[in-house]
Amino acid sequence: xxxxxxxxxxxxxxxxxxxxxxxxxxxxxxxxxxxxxxxxxxxxxxxxxxxxxxxxxxxxxxxxxxxxxxxxxxxxxxxxxxxxxxxxxxxxxxxxxxxxxxxxxxxxxxxxxxxxxxxxxxxxxxxxxxxxxxxxxxxxxxxxxxxxxxxxxxxxxxxxxxxxxxxxxxxxxxxxxxxxxxxxxxxxxxxxxxxxxxxxxxxxxxxxxxxxxxxxxxxxxxxxxxxxxxxxxxxxxxxxxxxxxxxxxxxxxxxxxxxxxxxxxxxxxxxxxxxxxxxxxxxxxxxxxxxxxxxxxxxxxxxxxxxxxxxxxxxxxxxxxxxxxxxxxxxxxxxxxxxxxxxxxxxxxxxxxxxxxxxxxxxxxxxxxxxxxxxxxxxxxxxxxxxxxxxxxxxxxxxxxxxxxxxxxxxxxxxxxxxxxxxxxxxxxxxxxxxx
Numbered sequence: 001x002x003x004x005x006x007x008x009x010x011x012x013x014x015x016x017x018x019x020x021x022x023x024x025x026x027x028x029x030x031x032x033x034x035x036x037x038x039x040x041x042x043x044x045x046x047x048x049x050x051x052x053x054x055x056x057x058x059x060x061x062x063x064x065x066x067x068x069x070x071x072x073x074x075x076x077x078x079x080x081x082x083x084x085x086x087x088x089x090x091x092x093x094x095x096x097x098x099x100x101x102x103x104x105x106x107x108x109x110x111x112x113x114x115x116x117x118x119x120x121x122x123x124x125x126x127x128x129x130x131x132x133x134x135x136x137x138x139x140x141x142x143x144x145x146x147x148x149x150x151x152x153x154x155x156x157x158x159x160x161x162x163x164x165x166x167x168x169x170x171x172x173x174x175x176x177x178x179x180x181x182x183x184x185x186x187x188x189x190x191x192x193x194x195x196x197x198x199x200x201x202x203x204x205x206x207x208x209x210x211x212x213x214x215x216x217x218x219x220x221x222x223x224x225x226x227x228x229x230x231x232x233x234x235x236x237x238x239x240x241x242x243x244x245x246x247x248x249x250x251x252x253x254x255x256x257x258x259x260x261x262x263x264x265x266x267x268x269x270x271x272x273x274x275x276x277x278x279x280x281x282x283x284x285x286x287x288x289x290x291x292x293x294x295x296x297x298x299x300x301x302x303x304x305x306x307x308x309x310x311x312x313x314x315x316x317x318x319x320x321x322x323x324x325x326x327x328x329x330x331x332x333x334x335x336x337x338x339x340x341x342x343x344x345x346x347x348x349x350x351x352x353x354x355x356x357x358x359x360x361x362x363x364x365x366x367x368x369x370x371x372x373x374x375x376x377x378x379x380x381x382x383x384x385x386x387x388x389x390x391x392x393x394x395x396x397x398x399x400x401x402x403x404x405x406x407x408x409x410x411x412x413x414x415x416x417x418x419x420x421x422x423x424x425x426x427x428x429x430x431x432x433x434x435x436x
Contacts, residue, residue: 079092088320158292177303
């Protein structure tokens, strides 16, 4: 009898101990662990980790997210290794593009996010057409949902030199805007990667029939065949722009030269990203020469309402098919939380960028305008109707982007190469770079 009592006592003690061990998880509800690089000293941790805490506080007792720290250089390989071990975490941000294309999608290793969009309209409403098309498989499944904020690259113009009749993005095309240029110039460059010239060229390609899709189709598999009619049409227009409107220092100009041309009043337009906003603040006036004044600078979309964007059209947050139902539920709620208007606005105020499909709140717009009017104008020029296209430089082999594209431009400018010959030579460079 004593033995039985002792056994029962031990059994009850074990039950109590097991209950105590499981209590924290029960108190937190469904808990998932996400390995991620936005931790520690990584710059992305400044926003991401507090965001996770906000989610945990909002869903306390229902859902809980734990972040497992990884360094950014190990993140992609770690996810692939976990995939090989059939141990993928319940939610993942991005990963190796080739691996997702060649392994995850053909192997149906992802959970179709279509049902998540149906449950959480905030995600559905934030996706651009480009992101949606990129992530939709041939049989209609949605692989992932890219973050709703992008950092488009467009242009700046000096209103003191170029008092346009409307915002640049409202012009039908470059030709209509150029008709108002007079003697003013554009800060083009041929040195380095011909950055400012490449951005303008990308916008010209995007404006041609089939041009935007051509660029989107070659973000991963690089372009080596330059026979598409959109490329010839766009390059023909670029040649005319370079010959008539290029700043005097364009030949051989590196980025510093192009920036100097704009900030000395020798060019009225410069294509560039949002990071240049700081150069026009009073604190940067030591970079200005002549009568240039940063207060005269305005941000705008390219003519035709086009913006160049390397961050759209990729893989974003996704849920592996191997996740348990409870994990999928928690992961879906976490992704949806990041896509709420409040979180997107908080992110944009902290990190910059714009959410093209988001209807911003008045409070957000007022705060952004008060903190940085030029940045507000620059990112605000991109809206739901803006055509987002990848940079041409991202769609060709790296070596051709870094040097080849710009090295041929002087001959295009002086006419010793026709646009067709230029593209032919670019094709030779691209094929050699890809070992074809």
